[in-house]
Amino acid sequence: MKANLVSDRIGSLLRAALAAVIALCVLPAGANEALKWNDIAARAAAGGGQNPIQQTRTVAMAQAAVHDALNAIRPRYAAYYYEGPAASGGNPAAAIAAASRRVLVEVIPAFGSPQQRTDALALVEDAYRTALSAVPDGEPKQDGVAAGQAAGEAMLALRKDDGAARGAPYTPVNAPGRWRPTPNPDPPNPPITDPKLAPGMAASTLPGWGNVTPFTLLSASQYWLPGPPALTSAKYASDFNEVKTLGGQVSAARTPEQTDIARFWFEGPGAWYRVARAAVEARNLDEWASARALALASLAMADSYIAGFKIRYVYDFWRPVTAIREAADDGNDATVADPQWNSLQNTPSVSDYPSTQSLFSGAAAAALAAALGTDQVSFTITSGPPFANIKRSFTSLSQAARESADSRVYAGIHFRSACDDGLVLGQKIGLRAARSYLQPVGS
Secondary structure, eight states, rough: OOHHHHHHHHHHHHHHGGOOOOOOOOOOOOHHHHHHHHHHHHHHHTTTTTHHHHHHHHHHHHHHHHHHHHHHSSSSSSSSOOOOOOOOOEEEEEEHHHHHHHHHHGGGGGOOHHHHHHHHHHHHHHHHHHHTSOOSHHHHHHHHHHHHHHHHHHHHHHHHTTSSOOOOOOOOOOOTTOOOBBBBSSSSSOOOOOOTTBBBBOOSOOOTTGGSOOOOSSSSSSSOOOOOOOOTTTHHHHHHHHHHHHHSOSSSSSSSHHHHHHHHTTHHHHHHHHHHHHHHEEEEEEEHHHHHHHHOOOOOOOOHHHHHHHHHHHOOOOOHHHHHTTGGSSOOOOOOOOOOOSSSSOOOOOOOOOOHHHHHHHHHHHHHHHEEEEEEOOOOOOOOSOSSSSSSSOHHHHHHHHHHHHHHTTTTSHHHHHHHHHHHHHHHHHHHHHHHOBBBOOO
């Protein structure tokens, strides 16, 4: 019943957002450089050693800079930050490549190992050389590069002191309902080659991320959530027993498809950048409209992590593996402890509520639906690492978001309430971004 209510709410929110959607533009012959550079930015951020949280900030910065560079050359949508001036004859492919490169080469060196940084920078520089070699030499090329570099510089200046590099103190509390470091299943799933990391039990990830300056929200706490169900409630017992049954390392109830769904979506934000590109391609948008759609989705995804981390470090709710092993202490007669229970997949080292996977999925779906003019977009995408080459097909963006949220229950790493509430909050963030930013000029 709760899932149906959430789906109905998502549908009504999306329909409301589509009342003022722009007309779609037809993609001209030739490659869409906005799509190419979204892929490069996502791969460089992940390959450069950034965790999924940090990746969303990097990609949002690159995508907003691309959008602003194009619209400085020929204004069709309101700028996110950089408004020009730029020469009107600037080449758009050069502008896209230069904006992306400027952001990425500045951000990448702050993360990962030396080898990861070297490889990620090489990816960006190789792509940049290839992109510019395809643009004829001359003033339009020079003007396009200048516009892109200026938009990238403006974005870097804007986000220089946004709090992403600052930490925050956090000490786990060893009490019923409170998060503490979680074990990985044995063997870890996905596999972990470092024997020191394989058991799990890592410290909590980025406890200060909720203090990062949002991209589109007024504040990280602009929207709030009621919190997880009380340990003694019937709702908590229902959530507990569902994930215990469906999400275990061994489960007779979980179907093969549900296992595939858990594996498909485990990648995190990378899957949604692929969804965004597939949806944009399906609508045949030109580079301006493509850049707008990709920017809105990316900005909303970044804000989903910021808002989600602000909330989760307030409620500090335990993960299913801890809850199930220690259920004897939760005060609920409808839950039964299993000290040997393992989740299907490795539990991320951060508290349960809300599920940020559900948050950024809902946000991306809502922002894309508003930008594209419809939620009803059919597409097929293939998963990336760590469970690569699984294909899933969808007939709408909201269907993909719902499945992404459900995947965390099948994986045994989130309670249902964390997923459902996260999905609804993500929709609010995505719709706000699409309504408030990058509007058509003159609207």
